[in-house]
Amino acid sequence: SLFRGQDWLQLNLEELQQSTTISGLLLELVATRDIREGEEILLDYGSAWETAWDRHLKAWTKSPGMYTPAHVMDQVASKLRTDEEQKEYPYADNLQTSCFYEYEQDTATADGAASSSKKKKREVTTIPWEMSRTIFDWKNLRPCSILQRSDSHHHQGGHLYTVRIRNRPGLAPNSRIPRGEMHLVSKVPRQAIRFTDKIYTTDQHLPQAFRYPIGIPDDIFPEAW
Structure with a gap:
């Protein structure tokens, strides 16, 4: 071994x-x-x-309430609702939208970025989404809120979105958006946005999910134990 x-x-x-x-x-x-x-x-x-x-x-018995796995929503929802639209037509409680986006703390000062000129309680930074060879690496998937949808501009058959990028657990320090900064990304294609299950909301966490210890015969363990 x-x-x-x-x-x-x-x-x-x-x-x-x-x-x-x-x-x-x-x-x-x-x-x-x-x-x-x-x-x-x-x-x-x-x-x-x-x-x-x-x-x-x-x-x-079937779980009460609305439950839809994230991968199912990704297959059927070609047009995403904005945060404002979700107030009237919300997605299932277990779902959130996440975006493939490469963020580093110097991104805000890169070419094409626009920041608020006046110091406010919350600094707003906006930068256009860019395709790269590594953009769809799963480490770049992070929660995002859909703020705006461009209904008049179709990009390769889909809409473009303006989103707010958020932090998630496990990010490297230079990949975390600083506290107090609102980081917006424009022109995000639908293919760069995924539905993901919120933590502890997948089907294995439903109240009716099956849970029972898997037995291991005693003779598998070393005699010293």
């Missing part, structure tokens, strides 16, 4: 608890015979899990 902390297999639980090493344990699945092409592999989660699953299937 190539995982870190192989010596942990010989430690008891008290010794493991005192370890300051970074995490390194993993569960390896080893085939005891050759697996044929196209062969279905089944994992035995234990009889208790199977009983709980059967009980869940019999008792399951």
